[in-house]
Amino acid sequence: MVKRAKFVPLRLDAEERIKLRLLEAALNVSEYTDKVDIISYSSKSKRIVAQIKDFCAILSGLVVAGDYKLGQELFSDRAFSENEVFFQNVFEVGRRHKIMNPEKMRSSYGKLIYLLMDSVIPDVQDLLGFSCVIPIKTVYTFLKETESLELLHDDSIAMATREIVSDGKSRTHIDAEIKRKEKAMEYLCETYQNERITRDQIKRCLLSLSDNHAFLRANRDPCEKMLKYLTKYFSPTKAEPGYSLAISSGRGGHRLTHNHATQFAYVHQTLNLWREILHEMFMLWSLSDDDLLSSNPYRLTNTGQGLHRIQACPSVSREMHRTLHRAQKKSGSWIGSSVIHLGDKNVANAFMFIDKYNQVARILNPIVLTLDKLDDFSEDPGLQEYVQSTFGGVEQCRKDILLDFFRSAFDGSGADNFFDAGSCIDGRLTSAWNWCSQIEKKSYFPVFLLTGFVGFDGGSWS
Template sequence: MIDARDSALNLSLTGTDAAKAMNAGDGKVGDWYIERAKFIPVRLTLKERKYLRLLEAALNVSEYTDKIDILTYANKTRRQVAQIQELCSIISGLVLAADYKVGQQLFKERNFEDNQEFFRDIFELGRRHKIMNPEKMRNVYGKMIYMLQDSQIPEVQDTLSFSLVGPIKTVYKELEKGGALELLKDDLIVAATKEILSGKEGGGSRNQIQKEIKAKERAIEILGRRYSNAKMTADDIKQCLYSIGDNHAFLRTNRDPCDKMIEYLKKYFHPDRSEGEYSLAIQAGRGGARLSHDHKKQYNYVLQSLTLWREIMHDMFMLWGLAESDLLDETNSYRLRDTGQGLNRMQAAPKTSRLMHTILHRAQQRVGYWVGSSVIHMGDTNVPNALMFIDKYTQIYRILLPIVRCLESIQDLSDNNEGLSRYFDDTFDGPDNLRLLILSDFFRHAFDGSGADNFFSAGSCIDGRLTSAWNWCSMIEKKPYFHVFLVSGFVGFDGEVSS
């Protein structure tokens, strides 16, 4: 029997929140995993991935929102039902083409109502995949959610005679259904779900990485045997463990860049230090800024903004689950309105809003006090519904990750390339000054209240901070250090190659 604190399973190397808490003696491993598992979607199986490709193909050719979200006097319920049935027909045809035998079993002499569970599962796995992978399904997820939202309207549901919306399959629900919840309290779960990092990502040597891989595989095998039963196989247990591991990878990619930027801010721009050349002070009307802050005030403004983003990314799975709950609530209707950015579905998001205010309060407690507005736009012309809110905040890592990667690569580029070293020295007075130039410019003008369509929508509100950051990103090609981003491997803040 392997104990979780076996030297071969050194928990200090995992880098997970649970491991850090255990090593600090701040609690039991189960406390973190039980709460977290309630919102961690289960990783898709190979069979589910096949159906995911069919779902994406069907959504790609569907013109659902183009035909529904328009101003017309035609009967909307009839159009919604027709478009939903058409999409289900496309999926049915693709399933039949991909696997004739399965297709025959599902659809021969059966109507949509008879296959309610099949369609519900198809759309559930699409939703589940998107939550775990925000960068995926970018062109079709919104279309799918709006279609599901319409399918929940009582008039539409009565006409369809079947429901397309089911609960998201989470790690906690699967373990509870399989009678294996004790798995989440087993200390060995830390080693079984840790993320193995390469040397470039902060991992150890090659030998150390090999040891960690073997220890992880060993822990997974033990837990699979220990908690499998008549309701849940060892492979099902492993799938849940892999899903928790995916959660760690999500946090490292999406949340940890916030921590890194907070670290840079505190290290180089602390308000107790002399402002000097790299002061963070901004003044309304200069450089596009719409706020006026001295160095200390801007430091605190940036710190609280990054801290808030960090807390949002930490609880993104929970936020996403509540956002979908608000969107797909059959008692929570929407209205189509022109928000100044085209026709949008305006809908209240009470559950998402409550959690967001809780997160904001937690961030305020961490930084001590608040600079600027604490207004959270939700269900108004700025952020019409919960989908728009989620889409807005899943962009945080797209902004911060390329910046962190560029900053971390500057010294290596200078050390390993003589030409780049001379370029950094001649143009920016060395790698250290180059790093400070990029950071100071970002901390000043990515948080200066700019970027909104009009003066009244700009400023220091919660969503305005992210708008300012996107505005800074849109001007990256005009920055004197843009070529440094390019040589560091930068391909754009939206994942597309810059021209």
């Protein structure tokens, strides 16, 4: 719990949520990256400073418009450098909120992180006159400041921070679990409150840790469910007639050649790797924040998909290699390439890395949801007849979907060459996205729509 608390961001309080709204409003109208990430012969440092000051001016104007008295206190006849703490806190709130809610700030977070990335360049910071970056507030740092770290060692914290799910449980059972959790939280608040930390602050820490469990359930658990489906419906060594996982390069868009046993192992180890990465996602995000904001130089390069900032990611790279080693150790042997793209044209920087692996849940969750909801078809005679006549029953339909996913989403496709896709660590995710882009062409696509499928990116399907 101590180790995890070091990387779990602290929930925003009411005052911080006001700052978040200000930041989001400023980011929505800012054209920072459009004006900075361009090929120009003018001084880039001066251009960056001018854009950061413009952004701070927008923030200042929004504060004055929202609370004139506070705006007067902060900005009347004062330079931006004199409000360094205010700007640092606003930017920190945005970074913290994004980590806790990966689905939020989809279009604006990139601007924020690139602005802060530029602000730590030594020449820029000298011209700017103040620093925009402070460490992200975590549960651990907050408890350390209030001298309350013993809270993390209490046995009751496991119960107080657990997530209660309704899967297969009666209402009575769920209510009993809720009461046990509330009792554990009440005990911890009562036991550890003192003049340095209030009950509300203790509860805020506990809820922040609970948020981490909710994140893991939504992002890591789909990998575990897909692993269960893989082992339930397919043998690791022998293929059932008509349900072989074997693929051949050049056929059906596949880029790899595997027999059934090899493909089973390849899919199994890939899902295990994704599970390991998502289990430590908060830590990886913290490390990526360090890499991005550590004044490491970057170069603006045309990667074939526009201009991107290519920057080394030493901290993320070290942890990713450790994660890969754990996954390889669990698998016993490794099939395919073990190359991890970081700081190159495929994964330009740590921000791109985080964005890439946040897609895993967006891919797997809709599939798992569809597979789970197939059992509900038995309650509707019309749907039951459709599935029976088209696929031969619910179980056959489920197997058909899984067969196609395990073959076509793990076949090295999705790019023009093996360096960009293939069997490398990041290429496996590229292949899965390629399968997603072709979902409407599948024979089972109507089944997805009938179970409430609205797309892999959270939008509506048209």
